[in-house]
Ligand SMILES: CC/C=C\C/C=C\C/C=C\C/C=C\C/C=C\C/C=C\CC/C=C/C(=O)SCCNC(=O)CCNC(=O)[C@H](O)C(C)(C)COP(=O)(O)OP(=O)(O)OC[C@H]1O[C@@H](n2cnc3c(N)ncnc32)[C@H](O)[C@@H]1OP(=O)(O)O
């Protein structure tokens with residue numbers, strides 16, 4: 001971890017960020033003593049405190065890095081970009097939680113500008129530039145510019161519009177954001193109130209915020225940075241409301257950044273946690289009859305002619321939601337990154353941390369050896385790998401659907417929506433909970449900002465809400481499941497990830513053949529149990545909805561929505577398990593790599609089975625004894641993972657800079673780092689705190705006086 005800066009109290013040394021480099025030529029650990037510290041740190045030789053852990057690994061870590069990253073090339077590029085960021089003082093982030101909001105925001109602007117400068121100077125490819133931004137690791141307006149503004153124009157703009165706007169965006173001559181959500185409506189996109197009324201006299205749209213609740217509220221990058229936005233508004237022409245459409249609207253002057261006439265703009269205020277997502281200027285925006293040329297309506301899907309006629313191309317109107325689908329699939333890949341970071345910190349620290357169990361003055365027990373620690377941590381490690389692989393698959397699906405859409409084949413649109421919405425919901429919910437669990441797994445020190453976990457949690461939790469509230473998205477999946485179940489009777493064969501529902505006759509009555517703990521290692525046994533559970537839960541819901549006599553279907557859906565959520569989760573967990581099993585069936589090079597992934601796949605599946613045992617039992621596909629056997633096998637798998645745990649997190653190949661955690665350091669030398677980090681807190685800038693003379697001294701003196709009078 002680079003610890004640059006001018007703080008004279010910090011150690012005179014460089015922490016090399018690269019795990020591979022740090023193993024060899026690291027200079028001796030020599031700290032300058034803190035003049036005010038009560039205890040002096042001694043110079044000590046550098047040690048890899050985790051070397052013994054790494055020596056027990058039964059697989060080739062370098063090859064596991066390839067399996068995790070996807071290719072040797074991906075490992076190489078990621079490595080280069082991570083080092084580039086870690087070695088650049090501008091990208092320092094260890095002081096982030098101590099900055100005021102204004103300082104943090106300015107720091108974000110500085111980092112974004114510097115990142116762009118480096119991208120241009122080094123002529124980085126798009127792949128390299130994306131990775132560089134990832135390793136800079138500070139949410140900011142660029143995320144929305146590249147992540148939503150540009151994709152919205154690409155997906156919904158005509159060729160002419162793309163030709164006009166994209167080059168400006170690519171060179172940062174304009175900065176854009178995605179302004180959809182309003183104060184009154186986020187989930188219900190059809191409920192948005194902003195209007196775009198066509199004026200045929202001037203060939204313009206008039207963008208207006210008719211109510212307080214129609215104020216745009218939340219868009220990232222809007223508050224302070226963006227010059228332009230893709231604004232979603234109700235299109236009104238010839239007196240008729242045609243619903244929500246996208247428009248490119250300039251918000252700020254390109255000369256002095258002041259808001260254009262009729263535009264009111266600002267930041268919506270501080271958010272959860274210190275540092276974290278406060279680097280982002282989520283904004284508020286109101287329009288007072290702002291005029292834009294007609295050709296700034298994004299017209300790929302529908303158009304308004306010069307005369308004001310509304311023309312809708314012969315494509316599904318849901319294509320308007322394409323940018324959200326794109327971002328949802330990328331959020332699944334982000335989930336595996338955030339989860340693997342938390343797990344990496346918790347696994348390394350659990351291997352270093354010792355408590356209890358000392359006999360005859362011998363060493364205490366590493367907390368990683370406690371079975372409870374393993375049963376809490378290893379499923380999360382397995383989930384990180386599971387999400388990584390399902391994320392890769394989802395990316396493939398998204399690319400495939402996009403190609404089909406180009407060819408006017410809309411047959412897989414529903415599948416893309418169900419998979420992106422459902423996987424986004426499940427992976428972000430699990431990851432948010434898992435980061436908090438990792439904090440607890442690190443005991444008291446996990447609560448320190450220097451552990452990196454509080455900030456990771458604070459920056460990650462909104463992922464459960466943005467890009468679609470997770471409950472709202474799971475209900476979308478449930479609706480598609482109900483539709484699929486209702487079509488089974490007509491003999492329509494479900495396809496894609498719903499194909500298993502076609503085996504309804506078999507899955508509704510099958511009983512698992514598992515008779516020993518080892519039988520649960522058979523992927524067919526796992527697959528069958530997960531399919532039977534998902535299908536039976538969906539069918540139960542469908543029956544309950546239809547039995548809700550006299551009720552309309554929508555009312556039945558509403559009544560049963562808590563059960564429908566669970567059915568949707570079961571379906572999505574089946575997809576994750578299936579994709580993990582498929583991954584492990586592939587050829588995977590490297591000594592022991594496939595075996596480790598096999599073990600993790602089994603941990604993931606059997607953990608879900610154990611956690612949701614009630615579902616599996618209730619639907620009758622497995623017995624209580626078979627459930628107990630799954631748990632027995634899970635314990636055996638944890639023992640198998642234990643000697644490999646540290647190497648399995650090393651395979652994520654994260655630099656100390658990116659991890660940003662004293663507990664997750666590659667060398668495991670956590671105590672000096674914790675000690676050193678504490679002294680950097682602004683409270684320690686003076687020995688006697690500010691406020692002593694105003695509040696502490698008078699209090700103490702007053703009490704002393706009282707005592708002396710007694
Ligand atoms: C400090 C750092 C330290 C550590 C960092 C560590 C880790 C960091 C890791 C990651 C995070 C960090 C930084 C991230 C940076 C950036 C984050 C990126 C993004 C954040 C920005 C967020 C942006 C937003 O939130 S944009 C706004 C998003 N809004 C939504 O998602 C709204 C949700 N609502 C909807 O989508 C819709 O309203 C709906 C719920 C789907 C309902 O739509 P509608 O009413 O129109 O439709 P119906 O329900 O009636 O359905 C009709 C019909 O349509 C089908 N349908 C619906 N949607 C789709 C679709 N998208 N595609 C295809 N089809 C669709 C539906 O199934 C129905 O079909 P049927 O008619 O056949 O039944």
Ligand SMILES: Cc1cc2nc3c(=O)[nH]c(=O)nc-3n(C[C@H](O)[C@H](O)[C@H](O)COP(=O)(O)OP(=O)(O)OC[C@H]3O[C@@H](n4cnc5c(N)ncnc54)[C@H](O)[C@@H]3O)c2cc1C
Pocket residue numbers: 144178179180181184185186187188217218219220277282462465466467468469470471472475
């Ligand atoms: C950090 C952050 C960044 C964001 N960035 C952007 C951005 O760049 N651009 C942008 O346009 N927006 C952005 N958003 C807004 C975001 O997309 C919305 O907040 C999100 O879609 C949820 O909508 P909502 O706030 O209206 O929640 P609500 O829908 O009001 O949710 C409130 C509660 O109601 C429940 N609920 C709602 N509808 C139903 C239903 N039908 N059935 C059952 N329960 C329901 C939800 O589950 C939730 O518990 C951002 C939000 C955050 C937090």
